Amino acid sequence: MNTLQLIHRLKKESQSPQNHIKIESLRNSNACLRPVQIKREDARVMAKWRRETYQSFFTWIQPSEAEMLEWLTRYENIDSDIIFFIEAPLGNPVGQVSIYNVDMDKKFAEFGRIIKGEKECPENLMKHACATVLQWAFYSLQLKKISLEVFADNKAAISLYKKLRFNILDILFFSKTKTPKGIIRWINVEKVRDKNQYRMVYKMTVKPRNEMNENGPPIRRNII
Numbered sequence: 001m002n003t004l005q006l007i008h009r010l011k012k013e014s015q016s017p018q019n020h021i022k023i024e025s026l027r028n029s030n031a032c033l034r035p036v037q038i039k040r041e042d043a044r045v046m047a048k049w050r051r052e053t054y055q056s057f058f059t060w061i062q063p064s065e066a067e068m069l070e071w072l073t074r075y076e077n078i079d080s081d082i083i084f085f086i087e088a089p090l091g092n093p094v095g096q097v098s099i100y101n102v103d104m105d106k107k108f109a110e111f112g113r114i115i116k117g118e119k120e121c122p123e124n125l126m127k128h129a130c131a132t133v134l135q136w137a138f139y140s141l142q143l144k145k146i147s148l149e150v151f152a153d154n155k156a157a158i159s160l161y162k163k164l165r166f167n168i169l170d171i172l173f174f175s176k177t178k179t180p181k182g183i184i185r186w187i188n189v190e191k192v193r194d195k196n197q198y199r200m201v202y203k204m205t206v207k208p209r210n211e212m213n214e215n216g217p218p219i220r221r222n223i224i
């Protein structure tokens with residue numbers, strides 16, 4: 001099964017606990033990553049979280065449950081894109097994280113749509129959940145490089161990304177634009193005359209840790 005087929009299967013069979021990924025580093029805990037399902041309840045939760053945090057993203061949408069469900073229906077058929085709910089030990093979703101734009105030839109993908117949605121999210125769960133997704137992407141999807149873009153003033157997100165070993169590769173400048181439908185969208189501008197008029201964005205990347213150690217061969221984890 002290739003990378004895209006694996007994502008396809010996880011999304012189609014997301015209700016099966018077999019396709020949930022246990023979050024590592026939380027011993028004796030049932031916290032896990034569950035692929036988002038194309039159903040009203042998941043759309044309701046995702047829409048709520050996005051509305052609460054929309055200014056952290058480049059497209060400032062505040063979707064309704066119906067709009068999110070419509071978006072999820074399109075997402076369902078994109079095999080290069082997977083969103084996970086982060087489920088706390090009691091099974092309630094407390095956040096989300098995603099791997100998208102998976103390019104099998106370049107062994108590359110983007111990491112994002114990260115939201116801590118609920119205040120009761122256990123301490124450090126976001127970090128462990130994101131680390132588990134990255135492990136899964138490197139070892140099960142066989143990716144060699146993962147990147148993200150984040151507003152340089154988003155201190156909480158950058159603090160998390162640094163803990164996940166992301167490094168700043170480039171500093172970009174984004175300009176605030178409006179689509180014909182009136183949606184605010186921040187876009188990358190190549191040439192900047194006055195830097196004060198733009199918002200800084202960090203492009204960050206991470207590569208798999210070299211798992212060879214003196215005790216033997218690479219460690220394989222979390223293989224689905």
Ligand SMILES: CC(C)(COP(=O)(O)OP(=O)(O)OC[C@H]1O[C@@H](n2cnc3c(N)ncnc32)[C@H](O)[C@@H]1OP(=O)(O)O)[C@@H](O)C(=O)NCCC(=O)NCCS
Pocket residue numbers: 053056057113114115116117124126127149150151154155156157159160
């Ligand atoms: C990004 C996000 C998932 C991080 O979750 P988290 O790792 O659990 O962290 P918290 O939200 O609890 O923020 C606390 C961390 O941010 C740091 N932080 C927050 N504001 C800060 C500031 N002004 N200056 C420096 N550090 C700051 C804190 O030091 C703390 O880091 P620590 O754990 O190293 O002490 C969460 O903040 C979130 O959902 N934000 C809104 C959506 C978002 O920005 N997504 C990313 C888009 S690229």
